[in-house]
Amino acid sequence: MTQIEAYRREAGKLDMQAEPMILNIGPSHPATHATLRLIAELDGETILKLTPEFGYLHRCFEKESENATWTQVIPYTDRLNYVSSLMNNVGYVMAVEKLCGVEVTERCKYIRVLICEISRIIDHMVCIGANMVDIGALTNFWYFWKPREEVYMHLIEPLTGIRLTTQYTRIGGLLWDLPDGWVEKCRDICRNVIVPAIADVNALLTKNRIFIERTMGVGSITPKEAIARGFTGPCLRAAGVPLDLRKDETYLVYDRFDFDVPIGEQGDTCDRYMVRMEEMRQSLRIIEQALDQLPGGPVNVDDPRFLLPPKQEVYDNIEALMNHFKHIMEGVQVPAGEVYSATEAANGELGYYIVSKGGGGPYKIKVRPPCFPLFQGMPHLCEGGMLADLIAVLGSVNIIAGELDR
Amino acid sequence: MAEEKKSAVLVKLAGKFGDDIVATHSDFGDDTAQVRRERIVEICTFLRDDPGLRFDLAMDCTGVDYLGEEPRFEVVYHLYSIAKKHRVRIKARVPEEDPVIDSVIPVWAGMDWFEREAYDMYGIVFRNHPNLKRILMYEEFEGHPLRKDYPKARRQPTVGPKE
Numbered sequence: 001m002t003q004i005e006a007y008r009r010e011a012g013k014l015d016m017q018a019e020p021m022i023l024n025i026g027p028s029h030p031a032t033h034a035t036l037r038l039i040a041e042l043d044g045e046t047i048l049k050l051t052p053e054f055g056y057l058h059r060c061f062e063k064e065s066e067n068a069t070w071t072q073v074i075p076y077t078d079r080l081n082y083v084s085s086l087m088n089n090v091g092y093v094m095a096v097e098k099l100c101g102v103e104v105t106e107r108c109k110y111i112r113v114l115i116c117e118i119s120r121i122i123d124h125m126v127c128i129g130a131n132m133v134d135i136g137a138l139t140n141f142w143y144f145w146k147p148r149e150e151v152y153m154h155l156i157e158p159l160t161g162i163r164l165t166t167q168y169t170r171i172g173g174l175l176w177d178l179p180d181g182w183v184e185k186c187r188d189i190c191r192n193v194i195v196p197a198i199a200d201v202n203a204l205l206t207k208n209r210i211f212i213e214r215t216m217g218v219g220s221i222t223p224k225e226a227i228a229r230g231f232t233g234p235c236l237r238a239a240g241v242p243l244d245l246r247k248d249e250t251y252l253v254y255d256r257f258d259f260d261v262p263i264g265e266q267g268d269t270c271d272r273y274m275v276r277m278e279e280m281r282q283s284l285r286i287i288e289q290a291l292d293q294l295p296g297g298p299v300n301v302d303d304p305r306f307l308l309p310p311k312q313e314v315y316d317n318i319e320a321l322m323n324h325f326k327h328i329m330e331g332v333q334v335p336a337g338e339v340y341s342a343t344e345a346a347n348g349e350l351g352y353y354i355v356s357k358g359g360g361g362p363y364k365i366k367v368r369p370p371c372f373p374l375f376q377g378m379p380h381l382c383e384g385g386m387l388a389d390l391i392a393v394l395g396s397v398n399i400i401a402g403e404l405d406r
Numbered sequence: 407m408a409e410e411k412k413s414a415v416l417v418k419l420a421g422k423f424g425d426d427i428v429a430t431h432s433d434f435g436d437d438t439a440q441v442r443r444e445r446i447v448e449i450c451t452f453l454r455d456d457p458g459l460r461f462d463l464a465m466d467c468t469g470v471d472y473l474g475e476e477p478r479f480e481v482v483y484h485l486y487s488i489a490k491k492h493r494v495r496i497k498a499r500v501p502e503e504d505p506v507i508d509s510v511i512p513v514w515a516g517m518d519w520f521e522r523e524a525y526d527m528y529g530i531v532f533r534n535h536p537n538l539k540r541i542l543m544y545e546e547f548e549g550h551p552l553r554k555d556y557p558k559a560r561r562q563p564t565v566g567p568k569e
Contacts, residue, residue: 054541054542055541055542055543055544058542058543060551062527062552063551063552063556063558064558067558098434098435099434101434227462227463227488228462228514228515228516229515229516230463230464230465230514230516230517231516232463232465241488243463243488248491249491337433337434338433338434338436338438338495339434339436340436340466340484340493340495342465349465349486351465351466351484353466353468353482353484355470363470364470364471364552366466366468366482368465368466368484372519372520373516373519376516376518376519377516405542406542
């Protein structure tokens with residue numbers, strides 16, 4: 001019996017004097033947006049106890065990685081947070097590069113920042129859009145779906161050739177450079193598609209009384225509790241803790257940009273929405289500055305240990321052919337050791353713990369998915385609240401089953 | 407790397423716990439301390455509460471299977487301090503025949519599921535864990551899939567949802 005239930009029983013306050021009802025939500029339920037299962041013990045419409053359960057999308061990422069080469073792991077990382085897969089690619093290769101001691105080129109760093117920030121924007125758009133659908137505001141979903149589609153069609157597809165499973169980064173660089181006209185297109189989409197979309201949704205929601213009453217004070221958490229439970233990212237910042245690895249442990253070239261870290265006060269659903277909205281605007285600022293500063297030069301390090309030789313050379317001379325063969329069959333040779341590398345992904349700290357015993361493949365890879373502690377905190381956010389609020393909270397913490405289950 | 411200048415965190419930790427810190431290194435810039443498993447909760451409480459360290463955010467906990475080494479398993483914690491903006495990695499070895507370590511949930515409530523996952527994947531038992539059961543795999547699953555001696559190709563029948 002939970003504390004709430006005990007208290008209510010004692011005070012004769014149970015709405016229904018019978019036993020609490022158990023309601024199963026998921027694993028395949030429209031409002032979970034993924035294969036999550038929540039078991040709620042209900043007294044009337046009040047949640048007495050909530051038990052999250054998951055693992056339905058477990059794909060053995062870590063076991064498969066232990067049997068792959070370093071480069072072959074990159075496609076697996078796409079499937080972690082499939083809403084912003086470019087960020088997973090960047091996080092993974094940065095961890096391997098830390099182990100190898102490789103410093104990527106300036107242009108590569110800028111392009112990585114650009115793709116990360118674009119991914120952050122579309123990730124937040126999906127989160128807010130889907131969250132709003134769940135609580136009955138369908139229009140916002142379409143207002144955010146159109147710019148997301150434009151980003152996929154005109155930026156990510158021309159860049160990587162693929163929509164979701166991008167696998168764009170490589171150890172020591174990128175798959176290839178930006179295509180012609182990408183920079184102009186990126187600027188155009190940011191200014192003429194994303195900015196108006198954010199303004200539209202902002203106008204519809206931020207001062208909307210129905211929205212505010214529906215979300216304010218719903219699923220709130222104190223900073224102390226949020227830290228103890230391992231929250232990171234927008235959910236921690238909504239609780240008022242200004243932790244952002246882009247500022248606090250600056251990586252790539254984030255220290256060269258002028259941007260702010262928004263924080264909330266209550267840590268409730270409304271604050272999480274507000275923080276995400278502001279983060280999108282800040283990401284746009286970073287993109288504008290990165291496009292202005294984007295340097296020329298190569299995107300890959302000039303080091304045959306890490307990158308495949310040009311295809312024409314593979315056909316023309318034996319050294320390049322052997323190098324190519326070694327890369328594909330044995331993988332990039334990485335020294336022995338262990339590293340933990342963290343980046344600020346859309347949902348919080350995305351950490352990779354990598355153990356290498358030397359050679360072409362990892363000994364162990366552990367992903368620290370930002371959703372994992374967030375989903376763990378769901379009972380804390382929801383117990384004592386109403387069942388209908390559970391849906392609003394679940395959408396606002398943005399659980400992505402792909403990285404939750406791995 | 408013995409002559410390398412030690413980081414303040416590791417110096418402080420070694421000063422407080424002495425022989426319970428088995429080994430330290432700062433390879434690749436990550437401060438790492440290997441500790442005796444018997445004192446993991448004390449060490450973690452110190453790391454959280456010491457005003458100079460303040461590791462208030464526990465990021466990750468996982469196991470590693472060093473098959474063929476003795477002791478075989480290693481439990482790895484990654485900690486971060488919001489106030490001090492520094493990180494540390496704490497490791498503790500546990501032997502195969504007695505893969506037990508104390509749970510650090512009293513120190514960081516958020517370690518609950520991470521420990522369940524390490525139990526699920528490696529069979530490491532976290533003593534005093536309130537709800538130590540499988541998390542990613544289903545209850546009826548046999549063995550621990552991330553152990554190095556669990557064959558990758560082994561298949562087990564999937565079963566229906568639990569009651």
